[in-house]
Amino acid sequence: MAKLPYHYGMKVRCYPSSQQKAIVKRNSDASRFVYNEMVAIDHELFQLRQVKLPIDTVQQRIKQLEQRKKTTKSISNEHLFLYHKNIDSLSLANAKQNYAKAWKAFRKVHRSGIPVFHKKSYTWKYQTNAQYSGKISAPSLLNGSVRFLDRNHAKLPKVGAIRTSSVRNKIWQMRDTVRIGTVTITKDSADCFYLSFQLASLQPFINAVTFTNKKLGVDLNTENFLTASNGAVVANPRYYRKMLKQLNRQKRKLSRRQLRAKKEHRSLRDAKNYQKQRLRVAKLQAKVAHQRLNFLHNLTTELVKNHDLLVAEELRSSNLLKNHALALSISDVGWRLFLQQLQTKADLYGKTFVTVDPRNTTQTCSNCGFLLTGDHKLTLRDRSWQCPQCHVKHQRDHNSAKNILAKGISQLA
Template identity: 55%
Template sequence: MAKTMAQLPYHYGLKVRIFPSTEQKRLIKRNSDASRFIYNQMNGMNNDLFWLKKVKTPITLVLKRIADLTERLKKPSTAISNIHGWLNHPDFDSLMKANAIKNYKTAWKLFRQVHQAGTPKFHKRGYTQAYQTSCLYSAKVTVLNMENGSVRLTDNHHLQLPKLGHLRFKGLPLKILERANDIRIGTTTVSMDAVGHYFVSMQIGSEYPFVAKQPIVKSKVGIDLNLDNFLTDSNGQVIDNPRYYRMIKGRLAKAQRKLSRRSRRAKNGQRRLSESKNYQRQRLLVAKLQLKIANQRKNFLHHISTDLIKNHDLVVAEELRSKNMLRNHALAMSISDVGWRTLLSMLAYKADLYGRKFLTIDPRNTTQTCSHCGHVMTGKNKLTLADREWTCPSCETFHVRDHNAAKNILAKGLAAL
């Protein structure tokens, strides 16, 4: 019996840009809207059930409604489709419906485990589109791979998706194409961003690793993330902060003001924003500027994280709580611009991918401690953000603030192993 995706030891994510036809774009939008509708129906039924159960008086109508909702939630796909018959239209992917319900249940599961993001919220309609489908294999297929499922590659630049049919895509890494026979496809997401670019994201799995494990280089490094420069490591290497948002924020602010004026004029003229060509043209311009910033930052972070993981056996960083740090209004924009949280998540999954070790430590006193003698600066001597260089009053060792912090981070990491 073939293994499920969860049972496969190695997983990888692929995202490729696709170029759908006009009819395929219509189908993507319909499935995206239906996916959002089903998710919201699930949320609405659960909300109603929660509040109805708060009613203490045993009213017959309330009890009947509770029983009805409880029964519908046992088989939500059938219940929602029976009430909203339009969901049975052949345009809709049945696996899209199943995934929308699964995503709602997963949101509840994450809430119960983490209790941070809150209970599931209603999904609003926006300028982006997305829905999920799954790759199914026929019972007759003995060897599952990328070329014989319901989502499959037909050649190096085309793939087949349920309901959408044949789609051209930009290309896949050669290392994936060469191993298409021993890789299988799992959950697949079809999406459109605010600019109007279409993508397919595929979860793939295999019995064999997707990248070769890196050789041992006997190098360990601690990294200090800061605002003065992006990163300083325990070897003294400094990487400057590119500040992509600050470089373009003037153009972006001007474009957003223009967008706001066009929105106001459309509303004063009693025109819907979706029908206002001037507004939509300016919205697209703003979305492209924001996408440019995001892509520049992501590209920069990918290069930094890959370089760190490939060149060091152990990478140690501070466990930064960006959400708390963003409450400081004086530093919020700079903290958002650097993307620390994204870098840490990249380091975590790339360490697993390349067979390296990455860990985070408590950042407490890493800046205030002398890496030479262990003296901690407290009281009136405590360092402020303005103190970039200092001399230890105990052993008189001169320190560059960020380099010293990186050394302390590495020492804490080694102690934690």
């Protein structure tokens, strides 16, 4: 897969039967168990290595744990339930590989944190691989261990044939030249199942790219979703705020049912009324997430297609969320996801996307470069201002977008 030049991700909805749901649940639990075993082994190894004395028992235990870490077969030999006929061996191997990737991400970017135990939840997930035998000369969507039977049905190891939503026209037209790498089976808290495919091909996944020689600076804010350097303004849809009243009402109802179940000493997993209400809340939350995701996908695709250079400010959402007055508005707009999508689609379309330090982009005049300081500094209330030096009137966000674009151009020079 890595040798192929073009890569693409595809996510489709799937509709498993009751038996297939049980198989997905078993594989998800087994995958989580192997991951947690790896975490537990490393925790124990860390504690044993603190013992400075050359105790034979300690040294022998360290060697035993290090041997168990090498292969998933060692863990399966100790926990025989992992050899169940419905458990995909590749899901266990991927759990071990994902644990190694988590450590690699921690060492590369320390903000990610060390791998921790995965707790049991209402979401299920495991990953498997598409394998192609040596007899297959041209791997495609139709001939691997994970394959599509037609546009609305896929076949997975252990799970078998499963109904899916329709594959996109472009991907289906390329079905003979596209190869499947990994596939992740997911169930979210709203009880919806999805298949996420990693695809690769020798041919590009998009049509011929048109270059427009246009450059755009983007200023992100909570008043409007964004203001561009060309003066365009995209309104903030505020999907979560619009749903907040209804969502809070359903959450209060969920809380009452939770208290009633606890008062009657019943497990929440066995409390049917609680589970019905939990599903209602999860579906409302999923609706907000899907609305926001659809909005961001449409917006980022339009921006990338119509501009050759995009410049945005580098925002640390985790730091901004510490401001309790703006935390709800910031989390509602989805800035981090917006920037990630711009970067991914810019790479896909062969365009350029850069982020710049937002320091002083609001307080600097885009016409003469004068920097506001002291008592002249703008506050959040100030939406327009006049430069004391060149006397040009500015709209706050538009001026900031111009400065962001200028910073991006100078950064690339």
